[in-house]
Amino acid sequence: MSVNINNEEILRLAENYKKDMSKFLRDLIAIPGESCGEEGVIKRIEAEMKALGFDKVIIDPQGNILGYMGTGETLIAFDAHIDTVGIGNRANWNFDPYEDYENDIEIGGRGGSD
Numbered sequence: 001m002s003v004n005i006n007n008e009e010i011l012r013l014a015e016n017y018k019k020d021m022s023k024f025l026r027d028l029i030a031i032p033g034e035s036c037g038e039e040g041v042i043k044r045i046e047a048e049m050k051a052l053g054f055d056k057v058i059i060d061p062q063g064n065i066l067g068y069m070g071t072g073e074t075l076i077a078f079d080a081h082i083d084t085v086g087i088g089n090r091a092n093w094n095f096d097p098y099e100d101y102e103n104d105i106e107i108g109g110r111g112g113s114d
Contacts, residue, residue, distance in 0.1 A: 022107060024048055028082075029109035030098050035083040038063065042082070084111040 033041040042065050049057045049067040056068040087097045087110050095101050097110035 022102060025107055025112065026102065026109070029107070029112050032098060033082055033084050033111055034086055038083050045082070082111075 027044055028041055031040040031044055042059060042063060045065050046057055046059060049065070054067040054069050056066075058066045060066065087093065090097075095108070099109070101108050
């Protein structure tokens with residue numbers, strides 16, 4: 001099966017979600033999530049999945065979060081880690097790494113990229 005994707009249309013539609021996506025990322029940055037201390041981040045992701053109408057949201061015994069939407073033959077999986085390394089010496093940061101910063105092209109803070 002071939003699907004034509006109009007990249008300009010995808011970008012135009014995605015722009016409608018920019019404010020919400022930026023808010024979600026900034027929320028995640030604001031919650032410390034060092035290895036073995038990610039519970040707050042997991043809870044924020046859980047809230048977002050539920051707000052977006054995921055059909056099922058599960059936090060497994062190891063603390064991983066799994067979200068399901070839709071049904072069908074094909075399953076698309078996204079696998080990622082959410083833990084971060086420590087911030088090190090705060091004096092080395094130009095801003096509070098848990099308060100982040102945002103400008104027209106980037107959002108910065110601990111865990112903002114990997």
